[in-house]
Amino acid sequence: MILFFLTSGLFLGWSLGANDAANVFGTAVGSKMIRFKTAAAVSAFFVVVGAVHGGSGAADTLGNLGAVNAIAGSFIVAFSAAFTVFWMTRIKLPVSTSQAIVGAIIGWNLFSGSPTDYDSLTKIVLTWVVCPMLSGVIAALLFAVFRFYLNRVKVHLLRVDMHTRLGLLLVGAFGSYSLGANNIANVMGVFVPAHPFGEISFFGLLTLSGTQVLFLLGGMAIAVGIFTYSHKVIDTVGTSVMRISPVVALVVVLAQSIVLFVFASEGLEGWLLSHGLPAVPLVPVSSSHAVVGAVIGIGLVKGGRGIRYGVLGEIGAGWVATPVVAGVITFVALFFLQNVFDQKVYEPRGLASEPVVEQLMSPRETTSEMSVLNGRVSDGGEDSRARASS
Amino acid sequence: MAILFRSTKALEGQIDDYLDAVSQGMIVFVEGIKDYLAGDQARFGERIKNIGVLESRADNLRRDIENSLYSQSLIPEHRGDVLGLLESMDDVIDTAKETLQQFSVENPYIPEGLNGDFLELARVATQAAETVVAATRAFFRDLNAVKDHLHKTYFFEKEADKTGDRLKRKVFQMEALDLAQKIHLRYFALHIDNIADEAEAVADRLAIYSIKRTI
Known part of the structure; x- marks a missing residue:
């Protein structure tokens, strides 16, 4: 039964793998710089590593927003988010898994009468706005540096090609790690308070905590999504939506990876705090928005021609529409599961702890x-x- | 990865060799015309052999380069352009070889008063070709320098047109020649001028490909 409830999260992971891996390797594969099989293998491996190794930071923030404490509730939250993503993609609306899951969690909070931590919510929503902007600024800076360098250093076209290829592979690996670390919270975050897994040791060499086992499963679901379906999305991203050169692709993926990493890295957070700097909130963000931000940033450096500013409006609309739709679906689905199938979708709890x-x-x-x-x-x-x- | 870098380096060498062959072909062409005008048939025959060797070497190199570009899926974004570039560059050396061959086959009578004009036409036309070779080298290594060479190509192409025009007018004003000879000489002036036209075609492609290459 527990495994059945996990399936919605695994489905969400699969769709994340199918969609978001295309943001990392789409242009590289679409422009034939890297073969799909190589990209998929590297991406799958590093997504799993990122999820297991660096996934806890962003998951904690989602946990603060609302701790879904019954596994049937987690099932509905993940399922509603996945359904929202699926449905909004079908009707061709821009959608982000991060926004869907946040809306779904708030839907669960409303249904179970749990309080929503507005500090966390503000932090998350602000991050959504900051994410494409930051990605745009980073991409613009990187692009300016790359252009300056390539225009001055006389490197043979073939050598530039070789270095770009190597760069795309390395940056793709980094991007996949960041995607795993940042977005595993979307896929498995809601199962953290309710999962049944204990600590597992692999031949005494590697010990994974229960949550890490959960993230490993989620990471594997993303990896399956990459292998089974991302090829189709990559074909679209790589050839028709964004016609950009491999060097620009490298800058876009690097900027996107840096943004995802910044919003997922506990190490970076610790370093900033220890140096008396303001810490970056660890929040799951949308890789698609980071890509759009990066492309627009580069477009502005190039003189601002040919930018589809309409995309910005679509993203803004998505910030409102996606969480609302996911929240409503969650609320209705929880009601249905509780009253029709007689499942416990939340553990009742008061505002004060039991000892109090x-x-x-x-x-x-x-x-x-x-x-x-x-x-x-x-x-x-x-x-x-x-x-x-x- | 080291193997890939090694094969990239080998391919860079092949592209350089190819461009060297075209450039040397132009030098041999001018020397061939000089020998023909001087009536030195033995050396002229040598030049025809030389340009033939260079042309077939260029052909083989071009095929190898194209094969490597596609089999190792290198520069996917630009390989179509590079292919077009190398093939149109091939037309330059082909035209030069063909023209020398026609001198050998048809043995046109060139009055001494026209020697200087024919030589000048050959020099200007091959200069157009040599500058486009330099521009092609820059396309691979130093994109900013492409323009510096291309404007020279266009200049020499126009000069070749003017020189050819002057030569043809001179030919048709010569009363000592009969019409058949005049038409024959016009035909050779046109052939030499064609080298500059082929160079211009390469330059036109390069101008577009350079814009495409800027990031």
């Missing part, structure tokens, strides 16, 4: 014990009033 409730309920606790407070005044209350009257 016990303490409050204990018979020793009577109001008479509060008599010690008699006559005591605080600075702002009785005390100030007493002073005013005297």
Whole structure:
């Protein structure tokens, strides 16, 4: 039954692998710089590594937003997000898995009566806005540096090609790691509070915590998505949507990877904090938006011609539409699963923790014990009033 | 990866050799015309052999380069352009070889007063070809320098047209020649001028490919 409930997350992982891997290797494969099989193998491996090794940071932020505490609830949250992504993609609306899952979690919060952590929500929404902008700025800077370098250094066309190829492979590996680290939260984040896995040791060499085992499964689902379906998406991304040169592709993927890494790396967060710098929030972001931001950033450096500014409006609309749709679907689906299939979709819990409730309920606790407070005044209350009257 | 870099280096060498062959072909062509005008048939025959060797060497190199580009799927973004470039460059040396061959076969009578004009036409036409070879080298290594060479190609092509025109007018004004000889000489002036036209065709392609290559 537990494995059945996990399937919605695995499905979400599969669709993420099919769609988002194209952002990392699409242009490289589409422009025939790297063979699909090579790209898929490298991408799958590094997505899994990223998910297991660096996935916890962004997952924690999603956990703060709302801890889905019953596995049937997690199933519905992941399923609704996956369905939203699938449906909005079908009707050709730009969609991001990150936004769908956030909307779905809030839908669960509303249904279960759990409070939504508005600090986390603000952090997440601000990051969505910052992500394409940051990607655009990074891409513009990188592009300017690359152009400066390539225009001045006299390197043979064939050698530039060889270095670009190598660069695309390395950056693709880094991008896949970042994608795994950042986006595994979308796929498996909602299962973290409710999963049944324990620690697993591989021949005493490598020990994975329960959550890491969960992320390993999610990473493998993404990898399957890459191998089975990303080829079709890559064909579109690589050949028709964005007709960009391999060198520009390298810059786009590098900028996107850096952004995803920045929003996923606990190491970077620790380093920034230890140097007294403001930490970057660890939030799952959309790789597609990062790509669009990067392409627009490069377009602006090139003089601003041929940029489809309409895409920005579509992204903005997606920020509102996707979470709302996912939230509504989650709410309805939870109602359905709870009342029709009689499944427990959340563990009821109060605002106070159990020990606190016990303490409050204990018979020793009577109001008479509060008599010690008699006559005591605080600075702002009785005390100030007493002073005013005297 | 080291193997790939090694094969890239070998291919760079082949492209350079190919362009060397075309450039040397132009030098041999001018020397051949000089020998023909001087009536030195033995040396002229040598030049025809030389240009034939260079032309077939260029052909083989071009085929090898094209084969490597596609079999190793190198420069996918530009290999179509490079292929077109090398093939149109091949027309330059082909035209030069054909023209010398026609001198050998048809043995046109050139009055002494026209020697200087024919030689000048050959020099200007091959200069157009040599500058386009330099522009092609720059296309591979130093994109900014392509323009510096291309404007020279266009200049020499126009000069070749003017020189050819002057030569033909001179030919048709010569009363000592009969019409058949005049037409025969016009035909040879046209052939030499064709080398510059082929060079211009390469230059036109290069101008577009250079824009495509800028990132």
